[in-house]
Amino acid sequence: MNGKSSRRKFLKGGAAAAAASAIQSANGTAAAQTEKRSLKDEVAYGERSKYVNSVRVAVNERPAPDEFGLTFHVLSPLQDSVGIVTPSALHFVGTHRGAIVPDISPKDYRFLLHGMVDRPLEFTLDELKRFPSVSRLHFIECLGNKARPDHKTVQQTTGLTSCSEWTGVPLSLLLKEVGVQKGANWVVSEGSEEVKGAGSIPLGKAMDDCIVAYGQNGEAIRPQNGFPVRLIVPGFEGIYNTKWLRRMKVVDQYYMTYNDYGHISADPKVAAFNLQWGPKSIITSPSGGQKLPGPGVYQITGLAWSGGGAVKKVEISTDGGRTWKEAEIRSEVHRMAHTRFGMNWKWDGKECELQSRCTDELGQIQPSREQVAKVFNQPPDYYHNHGIPGTDNAIVPWKIATDGSVRNGIA
Numbered sequence: 001m002n003g004k005s006s007r008r009k010f011l012k013g014g015a016a017a018a019a020a021s022a023i024q025s026a027n028g029t030a031a032a033q034t035e036k037r038s039l040k041d042e043v044a045y046g047e048r049s050k051y052v053n054s055v056r057v058a059v060n061e062r063p064a065p066d067e068f069g070l071t072f073h074v075l076s077p078l079q080d081s082v083g084i085v086t087p088s089a090l091h092f093v094g095t096h097r098g099a100i101v102p103d104i105s106p107k108d109y110r111f112l113l114h115g116m117v118d119r120p121l122e123f124t125l126d127e128l129k130r131f132p133s134v135s136r137l138h139f140i141e142c143l144g145n146k147a148r149p150d151h152k153t154v155q156q157t158t159g160l161t162s163c164s165e166w167t168g169v170p171l172s173l174l175l176k177e178v179g180v181q182k183g184a185n186w187v188v189s190e191g192s193e194e195v196k197g198a199g200s201i202p203l204g205k206a207m208d209d210c211i212v213a214y215g216q217n218g219e220a221i222r223p224q225n226g227f228p229v230r231l232i233v234p235g236f237e238g239i240y241n242t243k244w245l246r247r248m249k250v251v252d253q254y255y256m257t258y259n260d261y262g263h264i265s266a267d268p269k270v271a272a273f274n275l276q277w278g279p280k281s282i283i284t285s286p287s288g289g290q291k292l293p294g295p296g297v298y299q300i301t302g303l304a305w306s307g308g309g310a311v312k313k314v315e316i317s318t319d320g321g322r323t324w325k326e327a328e329i330r331s332e333v334h335r336m337a338h339t340r341f342g343m344n345w346k347w348d349g350k351e352c353e354l355q356s357r358c359t360d361e362l363g364q365i366q367p368s369r370e371q372v373a374k375v376f377n378q379p380p381d382y383y384h385n386h387g388i389p390g391t392d393n394a395i396v397p398w399k400i401a402t403d404g405s406v407r408n409g410i411a
């Protein structure tokens, strides 16, 4: 392809190869960087380009930090994401009550593993690092990741999920080291801040694939994400991934903790409590607030994941869910991890609605809001305005107008 006219022809035409879709973004921009870092700083620890200004933002209804300096929930800018790893500096943060970031020196750090075990043990960080490590890509997603009709961008509808490479010791190794006793069934984990960020997970999950992690994307875990050590419970709801992990206690039954607020329901229509995320996907581009400059070829791209394992298939609809076409998987596929999908798409300039739908390795299929309503015996449009009970993995549609503007399609 040479010359401007053939390039234009390519973008307007139907060439199936990857087209540079110049979608205009309506993102918030970071404050201009006025302070210039010294060359010494730049040598020591690199910084992104001054032309790149993708930033996290607070959850709409909750400023971060709140007036007490306690709650800190910030959304990851999915609209700018490429690939499957969330840069650590842009990983969403979900911190409840308690100090925003407990200041724990790695030297003073201790992790206690006790309860129904033969030999309770306390580990220093250095001792944890003397065990064989694993490094795995896993998403973390907050129960609060619920799309609403008034959300403008994909950051608002879905930005409480992120994916990092986590490095640490398999929890199963440490449990074998202390010797789990007969009759044990659950493990309670506790964080270091005032309210402890505690949670209970089944012993089966603890012995399966959980990680006592100290590494995130090739370096130490970021303070907001749990420095120096956090628990990773792959595919489970975010709250079980205890940050600033202080101790884990092996017990015989489910232990209620402060964090069960909002996570256990007395409503029999709702699952008693949520553990694992279902199959989910989201189109990150084109997405709410962006604008297509005109008819032509674009890339529909997004992320898919499931608490049930690996993503098996992603389908895309460009006609509001009437017909579906299988998308290309455009990244490596890891279990309980974000997976990148995409499709070449020629926009004819007419109004349309984009949707994506994930199927995981268990054969579970991501539902529409109408299907979720049916499960909970509600009118079909009920969940357009009400929060979906438990983990919301419903499809989020994007509507495209004739002027190319993209908006939230939840009616």
Ligand SMILES: Nc1nc2c(c(=O)[nH]1)N[C@H]1C(S)=C(S)[C@@H](COP(=O)(O)O)O[C@H]1N2
Residues within 6 Å of the ligand: 091, 092, 093, 094, 095, 096, 097, 140, 141, 142, 143, 190, 191, 192, 193, 196, 197, 198, 224, 225, 226, 237, 238, 239, 240, 241, 242, 243, 244
């Ligand atoms: N100690 C502690 N662990 C915690 C929390 C907390 O407030 N304190 N928040 C939980 C919640 S609700 C979520 S969604 C995840 C978010 O992890 P992240 O902040 O690294 O994205 O951490 C969980 N672990």
Ligand SMILES: [Mo]
Residues within 6 Å of the ligand: 094, 141, 142, 143, 144, 238, 239
């Ligand atoms: Mo959360």
